Amino acid sequence: MFLEKLCNSIGPSGYEKETGKVIMSELKVFTENVNLDRMGNIVVHKNGGDNSTKIMVVSHMDELGLIITAYNEDGTLRFSPLGNVDKNSLPCKTILIGHKRVPGVIGIKPIHLQSKEEVNKSLSCENMCIDIGASSKEECKKIISLGDFVVFDNNFFYFGDNLLKGRALDNRIGCSILMELLKEDYKCDLYGVFSVQGNIGQRGVYAAAYNIDPDIVIILDAVNSTDGLEVPGYLKTIRLTDGPAIPFKGGESIFDKDIVESIRNKAISMGIPYQKVGDTQEEGELKAVRLTVDSCKIAAVLIPCRYMNSNISVCSRVDYENTLVLLKSYLEEL
Structure with missing residues (x-):
C-alpha cells in the first residue's frame, strides 16, 4: 500500500524532501504533468477538457x-x-x-x-x-x-478490525487518497497539490493557491476523532469508522454551503456514510486559501484520526476507502 511508504518516509515540517521524493516517484508512473514549486509543493495538473473552472484538491505532506x-x-x-x-x-x-x-x-x-x-x-x-x-x-x-x-520512531502497521497506525497519518492518509484520485481522468481542470509546511501555518498552501488561483478548493486532511476514552457522549461528534467528516465551518471561516451540500448529497446517493460536522474549531488550509484567493469556493473532506498531535495516530481503512470512492465520484461529475 502506498500509504505505508508515505508513513514510513521522514518529512517533518520544513524538511519534506524525502517524502516528496516518494510522492514524485509514484507520480512518474502515470503522469508527466508534475511541477515542483519554489516552496517545495508538488503540483499535478490534469486538464480534462475546455471547462475553465479550476479545481484544486490539496493535502499537506509534512508530519509533526x-x-x-x-x-x-x-x-x-x-x-x-x-x-x-x-x-x-x-x-x-x-x-x-x-x-x-x-x-x-x-x-x-x-x-x-x-x-x-x-x-x-x-x-x-x-x-x-x-x-x-x-x-x-x-x-x-x-x-x-x-x-x-x-x-x-514508529512504523506503519495494520491492526485490529481494519485499523491503521502510523507516525504520520496526519496527513499522509490524505496524500495517499489524493494520489489515487490523480490516477483517474476527469472532465474538469484539476490541480492536485501535495503541500509543504502544513503543520506550521499552512505556508505551502499560500504559495500554491496564489499560483493556481483556483475557483474551487477541496481540502483533504485528517481531523481529530472525539470518540476516545472518558469523552462525554455529547462531545463524541467525530468517530472512527463512521465515514469522512464534511464540515460547514472551520474556526472563524465558513466553507461554501453549496459545495458542502453537493458532496454530502453525493455521499447519500452512493450510500457512503459521512459525518455532519458543524465546526472543526481550526481553520487550517481554509484560512490560507481564503486569504490568498478572491471569491474562491472552499470545502473540506476530513478523515477521522485518533491520537493526532502525538507520536502515533490511528485511522480506519474503511474511512480511507469511503473517502476515496466519494471524492472520485464527485470529481467525475464536475
Whole structure:
C-alpha cells in the first residue's frame, strides 16, 4: 500500500524532501504533468477538457516533529516542536534525529524525584531533553547539529478490525487518497497539490493557491476523532469508522454551503456514510486559501484520526476507502 511508504518516509515540517521524493516517484508512473514549486509543493495538473473552472484538491505532506535547539553540558539536547505537538505525550518516546536517523530517547526528570507541583503541572519542552547516549557536550556536537530535525520512531502497521497506525497519518492518509484520485481522468481542470509546511501555518498552501488561483478548493486532511476514552457522549461528534467528516465551518471561516451540500448529497446517493460536522474549531488550509484567493469556493473532506498531535495516530481503512470512492465520484461529475 502506498500509504505505508508515505508513513514510513521522514518529512517533518520544513524538511519534506524525502517524502516528496516518494510522492514524485509514484507520480512518474502515470503522469508527466508534475511541477515542483519554489516552496517545495508538488503540483499535478490534469486538464480534462475546455471547462475553465479550476479545481484544486490539496493535502499537506509534512508530519509533526521536533527541532534541535541547544546542547546541554551532560551531552543531552534541547528541542522545540515543529507543529502543534502534544507535549504531554513526549516523555520516554523513542525518536530519530536528522537524515542519519540517529536514535534517541526523550528524557524527563524521574517521577519519584518530582515534587507534587511538578507531577500535576502541564509539561513544556523546557522540562525535557533528548538523550542519544553521549556523555558530554563535545561528544554530542560531533554527532548532532543544531537545526537537525527529529521524528518519532514508529512504523506503519495494520491492526485490529481494519485499523491503521502510523507516525504520520496526519496527513499522509490524505496524500495517499489524493494520489489515487490523480490516477483517474476527469472532465474538469484539476490541480492536485501535495503541500509543504502544513503543520506550521499552512505556508505551502499560500504559495500554491496564489499560483493556481483556483475557483474551487477541496481540502483533504485528517481531523481529530472525539470518540476516545472518558469523552462525554455529547462531545463524541467525530468517530472512527463512521465515514469522512464534511464540515460547514472551520474556526472563524465558513466553507461554501453549496459545495458542502453537493458532496454530502453525493455521499447519500452512493450510500457512503459521512459525518455532519458543524465546526472543526481550526481553520487550517481554509484560512490560507481564503486569504490568498478572491471569491474562491472552499470545502473540506476530513478523515477521522485518533491520537493526532502525538507520536502515533490511528485511522480506519474503511474511512480511507469511503473517502476515496466519494471524492472520485464527485470529481467525475464536475
